[in-house]
Amino acid sequence: MPVIQARSAGFCYGVRRAVELAEKTAQESGSCVMLGSIIHNANVVARLERLGARQVDSPDAVRPGDTVIIRSHGETRQVLERLEAMGARCVNATCPNVLHIQHIVSRAGQAGRMPLVIGEPHHPEVMGAASWWDGTLVFPGPEELERWLLEDPARRDLPLTAVAQTTCVRSIWESSKKILKKLCTNAELFDTICDATHRRQSEAAEIASRVDVMVVVGDRKSANTKHLTEICRELCPRVYQIEGAEELTPDLFIGCSLAGLTAGASTPAGIIKEVYTTMSEEIKNNEIKEESFEELLD
Numbered sequence: 001m002p003v004i005q006a007r008s009a010g011f012c013y014g015v016r017r018a019v020e021l022a023e024k025t026a027q028e029s030g031s032c033v034m035l036g037s038i039i040h041n042a043n044v045v046a047r048l049e050r051l052g053a054r055q056v057d058s059p060d061a062v063r064p065g066d067t068v069i070i071r072s073h074g075e076t077r078q079v080l081e082r083l084e085a086m087g088a089r090c091v092n093a094t095c096p097n098v099l100h101i102q103h104i105v106s107r108a109g110q111a112g113r114m115p116l117v118i119g120e121p122h123h124p125e126v127m128g129a130a131s132w133w134d135g136t137l138v139f140p141g142p143e144e145l146e147r148w149l150l151e152d153p154a155r156r157d158l159p160l161t162a163v164a165q166t167t168c169v170r171s172i173w174e175s176s177k178k179i180l181k182k183l184c185t186n187a188e189l190f191d192t193i194c195d196a197t198h199r200r201q202s203e204a205a206e207i208a209s210r211v212d213v214m215v216v217v218g219d220r221k222s223a224n225t226k227h228l229t230e231i232c233r234e235l236c237p238r239v240y241q242i243e244g245a246e247e248l249t250p251d252l253f254i255g256c257s258l259a260g261l262t263a264g265a266s267t268p269a270g271i272i273k274e275v276y277t278t279m280s281e282e283i284k285n286n287e288i289k290e291e292s293f294e295e296l297l298d
C-alpha cells in the first residue's frame with residue numbers, strides 16, 4: 001500500500017453537524033442565511049446555496065425575520081445580540097466544544113478572573129470566545145504570553161483562567177501552560193483542544209514521521225489544515241498542502257515509495273478519496289518509470 005491515509009482525515013463531528021443543520025434548515029424553510037463560511041469548502045457551500053442557504057459575510061446583510069445559521073466556530077456575543085434584536089431566528093450550529101470555551105471565559109470573568117485565550121487573534125472562534133468577557137486577552141503563542149507576564153511583575157499574581165483554541169497546535173498550548181505554571185501564582189488552566197483535533201494532529205505526526213512525502217488536503221483559509229501542515233513539516237522533509245487532486249503532479253512523488261495523507265476538518269470525503277486515488281496512481285507510475293530506467297541501464 002503506497003499511501004497511508006489518516007483515519008481522522010476529513011469532517012469532524014462539529015463541521016458535519018453544522019452542515020447537516022444548514023441542509024435541514026434550508027430544506028425546511030426554503031431559504032436561510034449562513035453567516036460567514038459555515039465550512040471552508042466551496043463545493044459544499046455551493047450545494048447549500050442550491051438548497052436555498054444564502055451565504056453572507058456580515059450581519060448587515062441579514063434582514064429581520066431571516067433564519068440565520070450560526071457556524072461551528074460560533075459568533076461574537078455582540079453579533080448574536082444584534083441578530084436577536086433585529087428579529088432574526090438563529091439556528092445555532094456552534095460546536096459544543098466551542099460553546100464550552102465561551103462558557104469558561106464568561107464564567108471566569110463573572111468570578112473576577114481574567115480570561116486568556118491561546119489561539120489566533122483573528123480567527124472567528126477566538127474572537128467569538130473572547131467576546132464573552134470584556135478584557136479577555138488573546139495570545140498567539142508562548143512567546144507573546146511570556147513577554148506580557150514579564151512586562152509587569154504584578155501580572156503574575158492576577159487570577160488568570162487560560163483556555164486554548166479548539167484547534168490549537170498541542171505544542172503551543174503545552175509551552176504556554178509551562179510558562180503559566182512557572183511564572184504565575186493563581187492561574188487555572190483548561191485544556192480545551194478538542195478530541196477531534198487532538199486525534200487528527202497525533203495521527204498526522206505519526207504518519208509524517210514514517211513516509212517520504214506527506215499530503216495535507218484542505219482549504220487554504222482553514223486554520224486547522226494549516227496547523228496540520230506545520231506539524232507534518234517538522235517530521236517529514238516533503239509536505240504538500242493542496243486543496244484538491246488537480247494540484248497533484250508526478251514530479252511531487254519522484255523517489256517516493258511510501259506517502260501519507262491527511263485532511264483538515266472541512267474537507268469532504270469525496271475530495272480525500274480523489275486525492276488518495278491520484279496519489280496511488282502517481283506513485284505507481286513513478287515506480288514503473290524508475291524500473292524501466294534501471295532496466296535500460298542494465
Ligand code: F3S
Nearest residue numbers: 012014095097166194
Ligand atoms: Fe468542533 Fe473540534 Fe470540529 S471544536 S468544529 S469538533 S475541530
